[in-house]
Amino acid sequence: MALVRVIGAGLAGAAVAHLLHRAGRAVEVVEGDPTWGGQLRTASAAGVLYEPAGAHIFHTADTEVWELVTSLVPMLPYRHVVRTEAFDRVLSWPPQLAELRELPGWAGIERELAARPAVPRADNFESWCVGLMGETLYHEFIEGYTRKQWGEDPKNLTAAWAPKRIELRDDGYTDLFRDPHQGWPDGGYPRLVDGLLRGVPVVMGQRITIDDWDDVCAGADAVVITCALDEFFAEHLGRLPWRGVRLVNHYLPGVDHVLPCGVLNTPSPLLAHTRAIETKWMSGQTGPGTVVSYEYPGAPARHYPIDDVAGANRALARRYLDELHALPGPPRYVAGRLATYAYIDMDQVIRQAMNITRRVLDQLTTG
Template sequence: MKIGQNSGVAIAGAGFSGATVARRLAEAGYRVTVFESRDHVAGNCHTVRDAQTGVMVHEYGPHIFHTNDRAVWDFVSRFTRFETYRHTVVANAGGHTYALPINLGTINQLFKRNFSPAEAKAHLDTLTHACEMPENFEEQALALMGEEIYRTFFEGYTRKQWGCDPTHLPASILKRMPLRFDYNCRYFSHQYEGMPRDGYTALIETMLDHPNIEVVLNTAFSATDAVRWDHVFWTGPIDRFFDYRLGRLGYRTLDFERIYGEGDVQGCAVMNYCDADVPWTRITEHKHFAPWETHKNSVLFREYSRAAGPDDIPFYPIRLVREQDMLRQYVDLAQATSGVTFLGRLGTYRYLDMDVSVREAMDTAEQFLLTQVRDTPLPAFTTAAI
């Protein structure tokens, strides 16, 4: 159905995905209403000044914008000033601290050697377990790095983060953590990396500041509301749209313990705690996410990972065998539902970095505009990745 520019388009969710679609359609002349169940925009990227220290805090855990996609970088840079920020992570394991991702310095420190890049590669080759087709996280790790690196940095942390044995996790999870044979300590290797000067919430607020966009906070959107709109973009959990009729997809959620200190407490933005007997997964010191600011005191969050319950905020889709089977059934339901397009991390039940969410939302908006020209329906999913 062709939608007139004065007709109603609804977007459920005011995170990066929903805000990007809203802005692109608003600039094309469409009137858009964005519904957000929380009392703020930006979803889990929400940032706010801590009242006690004045530090800009990432309320739902740290988010660093990084990408190789120039169009995405140019788009988000329209709505904020990005300051230079280069993310680094420190691992705390066995009473020692190491650089992450695993680099030449980490390898030399762990093995108490002074390897050159070639020597480090040769040494690890003698430790790795040959496996042509790793079937799970542990097999992938042992094939890539061997027993000692895996046991030191990944086994305990993975058990805490995912709440299960690493042999029950897919091998693909480990591809986010490369091995490096140089002394590069940057966590990300993308061309564009930075932090919005005024925080992510201000960025999204500016993105949604358009005369054709109405934002409705503290209002949950549901499938029963969808029938009142010409088209709906759903960025919430796909199973929630269908009122969990096939069951609930599995997610991990995070609990945060806020602690205060004087000066610089841990000397870095993120410290991972790799040992299984330490109950938290990491500690984040938020003043380090804004190195252009100066603060006398500090605020830190300890993070604890656990299975998400019905009333918890979902963070990470689990995507194990049970979830994969259920997801396929929900995808079938979505494809049979007209007038609704699912996108974003929750809407497609995938782990997406922010830049990928923005890219897919940009593409979805463009495909929507093309369907209006051609008078053809927009599919339930505009990406094949689901």
């Protein structure tokens, strides 16, 4: 039987492997870490669940993706709410004009909003955000957070992803996402990844690089790569810039909740962390005791690709992808945030996996 070898057992690799296995195809997954799931980890302190790699909220408008996820793990009906510290208050994120009108400085903000261009300039991340909400709101809500999160001047970042993640609202809708399907896996994310990999052979603790390519191809009719391509190629063209975060987790006994919601953003440059997370809001757990996790940017990890305004990082990613496709051997495909160097959500990762699986199955069928 034709074999598909998948490199990486994070969400992308696990989803591809699951779909191929469900289609009756032979598949093998190779993972470099001692555990699978990538950043989708859930831990426990005195029985209180928390996410040691940061908050993950599953949300999607893709019904096929939602049906796959809910077939593997029950999803708690959680709607994600974020607040942010701004103007010495705790306000909604995205900002709501009804709240802003109550601020002492509203008259100046209103003048800035009236002077906005019809369409924000997309020269860079800062110009787009200022065009959307004016200088004052940009400074209070976004500038400090962005500088901490990315370690870059916002003028050096692309505006390409801003329209999806930055809003100014006047509708009273305070959930972060508008997707019809939202939730958090009952018991945590490992249950989702375990369900995806159930029945699939997985080789753990074997990190794959270009030096292993012949072994990767041996006996394989197709290869799916979900690891970081610069790491795979030993960074011989240069290292792709990533922004990593580290979480400092505090267990607080005898307390039900500490934060007003699941995530509290802290844009102030006077504080080193970017946000605080209380997973108990997502998990639906009750009873005394909670965990508050403070997220600090700048860790040496591959969490967020840095999309610079000049496009140099994405160009380097394309060069690595071109090198992968130039290698001899069976057809190969890439999926997931690491391999595609893309800032994408979990539902988009699973949709990628679905699309690639269909391509692999077509290839195996037609030869």
